[in-house]
Amino acid sequence: MRSSMIALAVAAQMSALPALAQERQVRDEFFWLGEINKATAVINTDEGLLDKALAPRIAAGLSKVLSEGAKPGGKRPSTVISFEPLLIAAGGQEVTLLHAGRSSQDMHATYRAAILRDDMLALAEQLNRTTATLVGLAEKHAATIVPNYTNGVAAQPNSLGHTLLGHAAGLERDAQRIREAYARIDRSAMGTTVLNGTSWPLNRKRMADYLGFAAIVDNAYDAGQISSAEHPVEAGAIVTSIALHAGAFVEDVMTQYAFARPWMLLQEGDGNTYVSSAMPQKRNPGLLNTTRQQASTSLSLAMGAAIQAHNITPGMSDPKDVRPNSAMMKSAATVLANWDRILKGLVISPERALEELNSDWTASQELADLLMRKYRLPFRVGHHFASEVVTHAKDHDVKPLDFPYAEAKRIYAAAVKGTEYPAELPISEAEFRAALDPVAIVRSRATAGGPQPAEMERMLAAAKGKIAEQGTWIKERRERIAGSLGRLDRDFEALRAQAQ
Secondary structure, three states: OHHHHHHHHHHHHHHHOHHHHHHHHHOOHHHHHHHHHHHHHHHHHHOOOOOOOOHHHHHHHHHHHHHHHHOOOOOOOOOHHHHHHHHHHHHOHHHHHHHOOOOHHHHHHHHHHHHHHHHHHHHHHHHHHHHHHHHHHHHHOOOOEEEEEEOOEEEEEEEHHHHHHHHHHHHHHHHHHHHHHHHHHOEEOOOOEOOOEOOOOOOHHHHHHHOOOOEEOOOHHHHHHHHHHHHHHHHHHHHHHHHHHHHHHHHHHHHHHHOOOOOEEEOOOOOOOEEOOOOOOOEEOHHHHHHHHHHHHHHHHHHHHHHHHOOOOOOOOOOOOHHHHHHHHHHHHHHHHHHHHHHHHEEEOHHHHHHHHHHOOOOOHHHHHHHHHHHOOOHHHHHHHHHHHHHHHHHOOOOHHHOOHHHHHHHHHHHHOOOOOOOOOOOOHHHHHHHOOHHHHHHOOOOOOOOOHHHHHHHHHHHHHHHHHHHHHHHHHHHHHHHHHHHHHHHHHHHHHOOO
């Protein structure tokens, strides 16, 4: 079941993210096996583990294999066992001297970490792009007042920008998770061989440096048996979080499509919507549906990684395969890319949102808060009064802006009758009107993290700063890998040139 889902996911993600697909086709298993062999040739020659007289000829054979694999239709095996016969054919049996102190276990663990590391950076980059779009939209709508909903019911007025920054905060935590997981994945297993290392004094740190890793996996048993099985599961947890965040946002927008007069919906056309085959008036939110479906696919692939890692003996390869794990990562990147499209395709009507707020009683809690904050009435007393106001209004189809102040006074007197609280409503008519004004409510919020202008300005600046920091982090990691591989290429070419 998972294999069929993986195949579908791979096809979908490759078509949706061609740039990422091209990058992955270059840095596949074959690529990293080549880099590992190049680094082995250079390091072991320098340190006397490989005869300097043989090294250039071995390097020439390796170069031939890599050159043939780079040609259209060339052989690009993904395992040590299938890569080595090509080496022998190109360089003779002596080329297997490279395999001193190595195993397919540490080599495969290393290229899996390297590929997942690339996938992590690609996901981080798309996450940062989507977050930047989200924060930009939040800034644009910092003063747009809209209903917020709980249990599917309009509950409170809020700034749309504040709501969007809430979603951005969730994505910032996903960015944190990527950085934290990346540090655990960005470690080289090379030189650990199988289970307990080797009698060959391999320079593991230099190997890690050539391959762009920040560190080595310290414990040789951990390298192939424990940590390499954790990597896809930890990556899956990040994918799960992203999928859940995307799904929540999509459903929040989807709610609007049940309204006859929504205040937020997708711009028609451009792949955002499609016409019903039977009902001419319908414009179905296709992009929302697709993104939600993709998020569910991401979630199922992420759960698959955990299930495959469950109840197996240490070192088994069940959860480690590159193909499903890369498909899982790319599925999350596709979700984020389509979320970005949703954000850029939203049409928002501040006037319609305010109309909806003023047609319902989403501001009624402010009456109770005002009575408690300024006039020291217990919250439950004020809540009971406000609830009675709402009940009367709904029974008589009266909107908040039209509610008679005299009727409010009458309801209050009835609510406190027989108590020690003031018999007359203590708030003035002006205060009563202001308490029911959604715009005034949002602007007068006083707690840290609220939607009031000062806090919105602070949170927007903080969000932009985090996006910039994440961009720098991604750039630095990519430059480290590129720089390391560049040094390896230069040193290997110098070794190979000695054979000419």
